[in-house]
Amino acid sequence: MTLTDIAIQNLRRRKGKTLFLLLTFILVVAISVTLNSLAKNMQADLQKSLTQYGANVVITPKSEQFTLSYGGLSVPGVNYEVKHLSAEALTQLKSYPDLMLNSIAPKIIGSASSADNRYLIIGVDFPSEVKMKPWWHIEGRFPLEQEVLIGYGLAKQENLVIGDTLELNRRIYPIVGIMQSTGGSEDNGVFTDFSTARWITGIDSWSMIELNTAQPANTAALLSKVLPDAKVSEISQLVQGTQENIDRFTSFSLLSSLILGLIAILIIFVTTTGNINDRITEIGIFRAIGFRRQHIFAIFIREILLISLAGGIIGYLLGILTSALIAPMVLQKSMSFAFHPFIALTAIGASVIIGIVSILFPAWLAINIDPVEALSSI
Amino acid sequence: MSLIKVCEVNKSYGVGDKIVEALSNINLEINQGEFLALMGPSGSGKSTLLSIIGGLTPPTSGTLQIDDIDVYALDSERLADFRHEYVGFVFQQYQLIPYLTALENVMLPLAITSRPGKEQREMALTVLDKVGLRSKSLRLPNQLSGGEQNRVAIARAIVNRPAIIFADEPTGSLDSKTAKELLELFQTLNKDGLTIIMVTHNEENLAWVNRAIYIRDGVLAQIP
Numbered sequence: 001m002t003l004t005d006i007a008i009q010n011l012r013r014r015k016g017k018t019l020f021l022l023l024t025f026i027l028v029v030a031i032s033v034t035l036n037s038l039a040k041n042m043q044a045d046l047q048k049s050l051t052q053y054g055a056n057v058v059i060t061p062k063s064e065q066f067t068l069s070y071g072g073l074s075v076p077g078v079n080y081e082v083k084h085l086s087a088e089a090l091t092q093l094k095s096y097p098d099l100m101l102n103s104i105a106p107k108i109i110g111s112a113s114s115a116d117n118r119y120l121i122i123g124v125d126f127p128s129e130v131k132m133k134p135w136w137h138i139e140g141r142f143p144l145e146q147e148v149l150i151g152y153g154l155a156k157q158e159n160l161v162i163g164d165t166l167e168l169n170r171r172i173y174p175i176v177g178i179m180q181s182t183g184g185s186e187d188n189g190v191f192t193d194f195s196t197a198r199w200i201t202g203i204d205s206w207s208m209i210e211l212n213t214a215q216p217a218n219t220a221a222l223l224s225k226v227l228p229d230a231k232v233s234e235i236s237q238l239v240q241g242t243q244e245n246i247d248r249f250t251s252f253s254l255l256s257s258l259i260l261g262l263i264a265i266l267i268i269f270v271t272t273t274g275n276i277n278d279r280i281t282e283i284g285i286f287r288a289i290g291f292r293r294q295h296i297f298a299i300f301i302r303e304i305l306l307i308s309l310a311g312g313i314i315g316y317l318l319g320i321l322t323s324a325l326i327a328p329m330v331l332q333k334s335m336s337f338a339f340h341p342f343i344a345l346t347a348i349g350a351s352v353i354i355g356i357v358s359i360l361f362p363a364w365l366a367i368n369i370d371p372v373e374a375l376s377s378i
Numbered sequence: 379m380s381l382i383k384v385c386e387v388n389k390s391y392g393v394g395d396k397i398v399e400a401l402s403n404i405n406l407e408i409n410q411g412e413f414l415a416l417m418g419p420s421g422s423g424k425s426t427l428l429s430i431i432g433g434l435t436p437p438t439s440g441t442l443q444i445d446d447i448d449v450y451a452l453d454s455e456r457l458a459d460f461r462h463e464y465v466g467f468v469f470q471q472y473q474l475i476p477y478l479t480a481l482e483n484v485m486l487p488l489a490i491t492s493r494p495g496k497e498q499r500e501m502a503l504t505v506l507d508k509v510g511l512r513s514k515s516l517r518l519p520n521q522l523s524g525g526e527q528n529r530v531a532i533a534r535a536i537v538n539r540p541a542i543i544f545a546d547e548p549t550g551s552l553d554s555k556t557a558k559e560l561l562e563l564f565q566t567l568n569k570d571g572l573t574i575i576m577v578t579h580n581e582e583n584l585a586w587v588n589r590a591i592y593i594r595d596g597v598l599a600q601i602p
């Protein structure tokens with residue numbers, strides 16, 4: 001028999017008290033884990049939508065007529081007085097390293113016509129574009145010089161397939177790829193590389209530059225100053241608001257966990273201190289038999305370690321289960337049973353620390369019990 | 379050769395403003411292998427003397443030497459080690475740990491040794507056999523009769539092979555048949571070389587012991 005065995009037998013055979021302490025740990029850990037996993041999932045969701053959003057800052061020319069909402073690229077053709085960004089804008093942009101730009105996607109946007117149609121020409125750098133818009137799915141391949149890739153809508157409408165050709169401003173271009181439907185303005189576009197786009201449209205600067213940055217607000221503000229002739233718009237105001245709400249919920253979760261932890265310390269402290277009275281005789285026996293103070297202390301520590309560890313683990317599991325169950329109500333979407341090692345370790349670690357902190361004083365009382373007085377009559 | 383030397387021991391308790399003299403000027407020598415009875419009226423200081431000799435209560439003044447160790451010069455942790463090594467107690471209310479089985483209670487003094495679990499079990503089962511309780515070794519204290527609990531307490535007191543057993547009225551709550559069995563057990567243990575010091579009220583128990591000492595109002599009165 002070891003001191004651990006003594007601790008285990010005490011916990012096993014004093015079921016009521018053990019269960020009460022265990023429940024305290026489980027509840028506190030489960031509630032904290034639920035709140036914090038919800039917060040973490042909201043963060044992760046937002047992060048995902050931020051990157052999926054692609055561009056969160058758009059630089060366009062200051063032009064009354066050229067209204068460009070990203071949802072629907074207004075095509076010149078209605079408007080021939082299109083202005084463009086200066087050719088230096090891109091170089092200027094790249095000379096500011098502290099903008100924290102994840103990706104830069106400049107574009108040349110213009111129009112071209114065939115005998116009976118008008119087309120939206122979009123000149124892009126395909127690698128930059130795909131980095132920003134990972135949802136682009138291409139059938140075929142990206143076009144090289146003097147080749148084009150067309151949107152799904154256009155292909156459908158004109159009955160075009162890979163290998164067909166497209167007449168643009170009286171020249172014939174082979175179609176080497178079709179972009180699957182994005183539901184956006186890409187569906188009706190004709191994509192080419194920069195030089196081809198310049199050749200077709202005659203535009204020798206940039207029509208717009210899309211940026212993805214970690215700090216859209218700061219970047220937009222700074223760029224407005226750097227590029228006075230351009231219109232810099234941040235297209236993540238909505239995301240920003242969400243971010244603030246999530247930050248608030250995260251703080252709330254952390255604060256609640258902290259308060260719950262303190263309440264747990266208080267509950268365990270009070271109950272274990274109270275239980276000492278029931279254990280005075282027992283401790284007197286241990287001391288009379290020749291147990292040192294450290295042995296008694298070790299029994300107390302082992303008891304609380306076992307309970308807090310079990311409570312922490314069960315509480316953690318219950319917490320992620322609960323968060324997965326209530327996520328559909330709170331987040332309007334389902335959440336998987338994600339294992340966050342950080343939350344797991346923090347939850348179980350905090351549980352153990354709560355246990356040890358709250359046991360210190362009662363254990364100190366216990367080790368200072370005088371065996372003779374405890375046994376009243378030996 | 380005396381194993382225990384009690385020298386000029388006084389013990390007083392402060393109760394409120396008053397001081398109660400529980401023991402005055404006790405001098406006593408006990409030999410290795412003695413079976414000693416400590417007798418006297420209630421409140422005379424028997425339990426106090428027993429717990430002083432057992433290394434549980436420091437005297438107000440005076441010294442206790444056991445095996446040439448100045449017991450109360452030891453710090454409290456060394457004193458615990460001393461009790462562990464030299465002393466086994468049989469308490470009047472048996473004082474078994476309620477959540478441990480008979481076997482586990484007997485193993486208790488071994489739990490703080492480095493002996494492996496298997497050896498602890500064997501030692502505990504051997505002494506439980508000696509007190510006739512091997513078959514009930516897996517019962518909890520509340521599943522045992524008073525006499526059986528008493529025997530578990532004795533098994534626990536002797537399992538670590540101490541030099542001295544202290545028993546405070548071990549027969550106090552037993553019927554005469556069970557009391558006789560207990561005294562026989564003590565006698566057997568004593569014949570094996572164990573020194574036993576037993577507080578008792580009962581004159582009949584004197585038939586079993588080598589020597590009796592009497593105490594009255596905290597003063598020793600050795601009666602032949």
Ligand SMILES: Nc1ncnc2c1ncn2[C@@H]1O[C@H](COP(=O)(O)OP(=O)(O)OP(=O)(O)O)[C@@H](O)[C@H]1O
Nearest residue numbers: 391392393398400419420421422423424425426427
């Ligand atoms: N912790 C204590 N505080 C104050 N007085 C005490 C304490 N312990 C014992 N006494 C007093 O010391 C005296 C001796 O007590 P002790 O318990 O040794 O008597 P006893 O001979 O064992 O009596 P009994 O036969 O009733 O068990 C008594 O007067 C008792 O009231």
Ligand SMILES: [Mg+2]
Nearest residue numbers: 377424425426
């Ligand atoms: Mg007494």
